[in-house]
Amino acid sequence: MSLPDSDRDLVVDALEREPTTAEAALFENLWSEHCAYRSSRPLLSAFDSEGEQVVVGPGDDAAVVAVDEDTYVAIGIESHNHPSYVDPYDGAATGVGGIVRDILSMGAYPIALTDSIYFGEFEREHSRYLLDGVVEGIGDYGNSIGVPTVRGSTQFHEKYEGNPLVNVSCVGLVDDERLVTADAKEPGNRLVLLGNATGRDGLGGASFASEDLSEDAETEDRPAVQVGDPYTEKLLIEANEELVEADLVEAARDLGAAGLGGATSEMVAKGDLGARIDLDAVHLRETGMNATEIVLAESQERMAYEVRPENVEAVADVADHYDLGFSVIGEVTDTGRYVCEFEGDTVVDVPAIFVADGAPMNDLPAVEPTEPERSLPEAEVEAAFEAVVASPNTASKRWVYRQYDHEVGVRTALRPGDDVALLALRDVGKGLAISAGANPGWTETAPYDGARAVAIENATNIAAKGATPLAAVDCLNGGNPEKPDVYGDFVAMVDGLADACSTLDVPVVGGNVSLYNDSAAGPIPPTPTLSMIGVKDGYDAPPLSLDGGKSLVLVGEHASAVGGSEYLAQMGGTDRFPSLPENPREFVETLATVANDPTTTAVHDVSDGGLAVTLAEMVTAEAGADVAVPDRLALFSEAPGRAVVETSEPRSVAETFEEVAPVVVLGSSTNDGLLRVDVEDHPNVEYDASEIVALRETIEAAMD
Template sequence: MSLSDADHELVVAELGREPTTAEAALFENLWSEHCAYRSSRPLLSAFDSESPDVVVGPGDDAAVVAVSDDTYVTLGIESHNHPSYVDPYDGAATGVGGIVRDTLSMGAYPIALADSLYFGDFSEEHSRYLFEGVVEGIADYGNAIGVPTVTGSVDFHSDYEGNPLVNVACVGLLPAERLVTAEAQNAENKLVLVGNGTGRDGLGGASFASEDLAEDAETEDRPAVQVGDPYTEKLLIEANEDLVDAGLVQSARDLGAAGLGGASSELVAKGGFGAEIDLDAVHQREPNMNAMEILLAESQERMCYEVRPEDVEAVEEIAEKYDLGCSVIGEVAEGNYVCTFDGEVAVDVPAEYLADGAPMNDLDAVDPDQPERDLPRVDLSEAFEAVVGSPTTASKRWVYRQYDHEVGLRTAVKPGDDAAVMAIREAEKGLAFSSGANPKWTSAAPYDGARAVALENAINLAAKGATPLAAVDCLNGGNPEKPEVYGGFKGIVDGLADMCRDLSTPVVGGNVSLYNDSVTGPIPPTPTLAVVGTKDGYDAPPAAFSGEGTLLLVGTGGGALGGSEYLAHAGGSDKFPELPKNPAEVVAELAAVANDETTLAVHDVSHGGLAVSLAEMVTENAGADVTVDGALSLFDETPGRAVVETTDPERVRETFDGAAPVLELGEATDDGTLSLSVGEEQLVYTAEEIRVMRDVIARELD
């Protein structure tokens, strides 16, 4: 770790002296791209983050949104990309642990997780190794702490080979009166560290996450990866419940990036205070740690609480009850952020300057070129089987069956559908939850592809009868110092922001992960969006055919195949499809149709187009007889559309009148066969044949 020359000059000018070793390391980590968003913060003002339902917006550990006057949910997302390349199991597991603790710090109980994962070509052995390790890490950690993983996405793309992405979102639940924030409240309140002992794991994790991955990263950067202990995390979850219930927490911060130094300095700076911290008081699990190591180690399962002096003993008793370490490490103070170690001052700096003083980068951006149409001729059956059987569009059952997605007894709609639905019985609401992105879309057209990602997530909610409430984003990009990379990153920021604004969906928080670049090149610009929405009750139409209704396609096709799975198979190029001009209206009307008693099934059309949607809806007992006018109609991936099975087609047409066209596709059948008339060609597949096509992941890994 080393502070850059330019930053060193700024720090010396502010302090009026040379920084100590610990101070230099603190500034290097807290001013890193990972913590300070130096390249991305100038762009993030594009997002609208307010609505009458938003209680806490960007800037805290997690956002807080009201689902009723008395019931709030928290929403947060983070990346653990570099650690998951170096050590896929621990990197992914500790990503889950970190986002869960962000939820705890708001006074909430975690009720649902979503994982959006991106890897290199599935055919590559190294990609499969990373994939298996990441899924195992998420499953083992989430299952052990009792938080269900209920939704998400998995994509495979050659440009992730040297740098996979692991983005994890978490939803928490809390009564309004339990809300806690990460803003220190009063000087002389004590700072109490609760949880695991501090070790040397994860040292420099924030700076490590702000650099391109080197060729030898899997060996050289292993010390920067944290090691998780889910059983301690479970104890911490329950202890946090007791602490908040008893009113003992004035403010809280999870120890994540930059460890104790990051959490404590940010907590006091947010309240306009400093701190006096005794690093010798920190409970440790390794001997002879120095001040820098104690401050910057990213050992897991630790929380920093602000506690009134008279409440410290009660906090210690709760920590002892759950067999957790507990240290009174100092107090909130007026003046500077001061840390002492071994009788000497190791850190004495302005807290606000440390936490928020990093200068922003002014970078050049180059907009990517848009492709021309060049569509090759491909055998229709070959194309259908390749698209439906692509690892990206294929069944992810192998993934989500490793997760305990029903623990907590709130999962009303389970993984494998367009969106999960959680039962918020406290408010008599269903909370729909969707997360994901499509790197093929954003590679083809960063701005329009990101708009499509936002619309698709909203349509996922609407297919279950919910309308969007709020979103968080995880903005992943390559090295921003490359103008073409920064241009693509700027495109995904603006695209997400514009579509979320059109959908009246506030983006209430998120995470930025840049420098996802390796010897194999930069990743595609990847704007993972996690969206929650609400509906009355918890019931929702399935995504599978019932075999008894008329099939309708609602929504407007974009007339192009840019970014499609079809072109990934067939080659060629095309412009990105045009999106509907009234997306909020389309989402609202689809939610209304999904909640109608005459609706038997709803499934969105997006990745892989109508071909994949229909294949996913077929079961052993229900199929379809469908007619479309050509291959473009079958493989167009324009989001904002859905297949609806209904007993009252006219009612659907009336609902969408003036909002979007409604095309009759055919009829559902009870024979478990998909019969497709595509122009002059006919395709027929049984449910078993489709299952075999779609089980490519399980077939290769089991």
């Protein structure tokens, strides 16, 4: 680890002396791209983060939004990209642990996880190795702590080969009386450390996440990857619940990036206060650790709390009950300075706000993205259908989600494999819908419109189950921002996502930025993972599976542009990105109304793979579909803001959408389990349900 010369000069000017070794390391990590968002923070003001439902917006460990006046939902998202390349199992597992603790720090009880994961081409052995380790890490950790993984996405693209992405989000339940924030409250209060002992694992993790992956990263950077212990995390979850219920916590912060130094300096900086930390008091796992190691280690399953002096003993008793480590490591002061002492020496003495929030922002050049030319392949419809439906990007993800316990907690009303997860909030009679993911094919082709499409698609997923979008968090993944073309794509992606969420009236209440996702294979595609939540009365929803014997309509018109589609990824060629709906908010609201109508028996959005995949996923052994489309491209366009609705009253659907979007009659659902597609001027496509299942078992067949 080393502090860049330009940053060192600023630090020297502020301190009027050279920084100590521990100070230099603390500044390097807290001023890293990973912690300080030096290249992205100037862009984030584009997001609308306010709304009457927003209780806590950006800036804390997680956001909090109101479902109703008595029930709040905490939601957060984070990336663990570099660690998951170096050590896929522990990198992914500790990503789960970290985001769960972010939810704990708000006083919330975690109830669900989502995972959005991105790898190189599936045909590569190394991609499958990473997929196997990441899924096992997520599954083992989530299953062990009793938090269900209910939703996510899995994407493959050649540009993730040297740098996979692992983006994990979590939601939890909280209310006004239990709510905790990260800002320290009062001088004289104690700072306590609860959880695992501190070791040397994860040293410099924040700075490691702020640079390109090298060719030897899997060996050279292994010490920067944390090692998780889900059983301690489960104890920490229950201990945190007891502390919050007993009103023993004034403020809380998860020990994540930059470890103890990051968590405690940020807590007091947020409260415009200071702290004195006794590093000798920290309970350690290893002997001989120096001050810098204790300050910056990112050992997992640790929380920092601000506690009133009279409550310290009660907190210690809770820690003892759950067999968790406990240390009183210092106190909040009114000096505004962050001070750490070790073995009789002052090793850190810096202004708290300066170290926590004083990093200078980068002013980087950006090259505006260009739109691709149109060069379409000549492809037989049947061959294209089979290639698209069998693609790992559109194939069944059952191999992934069957490794997750998605029903623990008994709230899961709609299981993985549908458009969203739906959780039953029985105490208030509400359903909480969760959608998560992004499509790198879209944002690589058109960063601005592709990101807009990601937002619209997630909102459409929620509406397809009759819910109304409430709020979203984002994980903005990009390559090396020092490259003007890469940064230009990133800027366009951020603007597109912000504009679409604003148009949808969905506040973006928090998120994460992960840059420097470059490797010897080049930069990743700009990837704006979005995790969106919505609510509805009750927790029943129309499935995506057909019922049979009814009309099938396409809400939204047929599209002919196929830019960014799986069709082009499989068959070759380029094209412009499809046009987006002019009134996405009205579309989403109207689709939710139709989905809740008793005459609607199935709804499924049109997304990856276009109508071909939508219809293939809706067909079952008992219910088929007989439809017609005007041309080959209409079958494969992935234009967002569209859905297929099975209904006994197609005229009613058309009337409901009359002022919002066109409604096209596709055909009808049948009772024979066959999918028949009449493509004008092309041979018809016909498959039975068992043939479609066989096509869609690409991942299952290769990984089992």
